Amino acid sequence: MRKLFKRLLPLVLTLAMILSTTAIAAADPGNDNSNLRKAYENIMSYAEKNNIPVNMTFQDFMNGYKEQEYASIQEYENIFYSLLVPMEETQTNPEEAGIFLDKDSAWYYNTGTTLPQPANYSKYNLLSTVKKGDIIYEANGGFGITGHIAIVEGIFWSTTQQQYYIRVIEAISDGVVRSVLDDTRVDDKAVSVYRVIGATSTNITNAVYFCIGELGSSYNLDFAKDTSSSETDWYCSELVWAAYWHQGFDIETDNFFNEPGVTPRDIANSDAVAYVAFQ
Numbered sequence: 001m002r003k004l005f006k007r008l009l010p011l012v013l014t015l016a017m018i019l020s021t022t023a024i025a026a027a028d029p030g031n032d033n034s035n036l037r038k039a040y041e042n043i044m045s046y047a048e049k050n051n052i053p054v055n056m057t058f059q060d061f062m063n064g065y066k067e068q069e070y071a072s073i074q075e076y077e078n079i080f081y082s083l084l085v086p087m088e089e090t091q092t093n094p095e096e097a098g099i100f101l102d103k104d105s106a107w108y109y110n111t112g113t114t115l116p117q118p119a120n121y122s123k124y125n126l127l128s129t130v131k132k133g134d135i136i137y138e139a140n141g142g143f144g145i146t147g148h149i150a151i152v153e154g155i156f157w158s159t160t161q162q163q164y165y166i167r168v169i170e171a172i173s174d175g176v177v178r179s180v181l182d183d184t185r186v187d188d189k190a191v192s193v194y195r196v197i198g199a200t201s202t203n204i205t206n207a208v209y210f211c212i213g214e215l216g217s218s219y220n221l222d223f224a225k226d227t228s229s230s231e232t233d234w235y236c237s238e239l240v241w242a243a244y245w246h247q248g249f250d251i252e253t254d255n256f257f258n259e260p261g262v263t264p265r266d267i268a269n270s271d272a273v274a275y276v277a278f279q
Helices: 002-027 029-049 058-067 073-083 087-092 183-189 201-213 236-245 264-268
Strands: 135-138 148-158 163-172 175-181 191-196 273-276
Touching: 029 058, 029 073, 058 073, 135 264, 148 175, 148 201, 148 236, 148 264, 163 201, 163 236, 175 183, 183 191, 191 201, 191 264, 201 236, 236 264
Parallel strands: none
Antiparallel strands: 135 148, 135 191, 148 163, 163 175, 191 273
């Protein structure tokens, strides 16, 4: 028995070392960090090559992976490629792409507190349906990212145009600005309207005031989830999510979409919001 033990001992020790090394490697967060770093570098290179305004730190990228459940780092990386919109596509054929149109190519962006031209409300029942605090989702919208989100500030009267119109607050390439929603924009951007379930008039007013307080802040597509009113830059869906987060509503989806940061599709697919028909 003693001779058999001596013969088996080297084999046992070797096997133990292999298992120990494997266990340490599996438990070592440095392995994941190395693969995450490579994925991050790939994404940032892709963004720079395609002129996409991503300003995401590695820490934010790593936090996003750890906070949400993904099957693999590769899956996490691939989601970014499905979200990011190359600028060349939108600049060469904006009508086909339907994205990244800013105030220079669409009159309804960054209009301030005035209505620069008559708004069109001849096709849909927007004025009688849309309310303060409603969330505007644009399937054909985006400022470097697929989709776009804005919040309704309210319905206002234009003395210049002698009509009521819907004013929204949104984070676009110009920063956090006031803009207009009308039928033309609905058709251009494939707009859907959502309402936060259970939000009181006080919740809604405070959420809108939060966004008003951020007017003038810059645009920053960093896929972070900032909530502070002292934040100086935002991306579209992050701003609206933060506004309602302060009122106790998490309007980010927890279903299968589960995209990095808080994306427009995260909000549109959230169980915390209800679709509002306006046709």
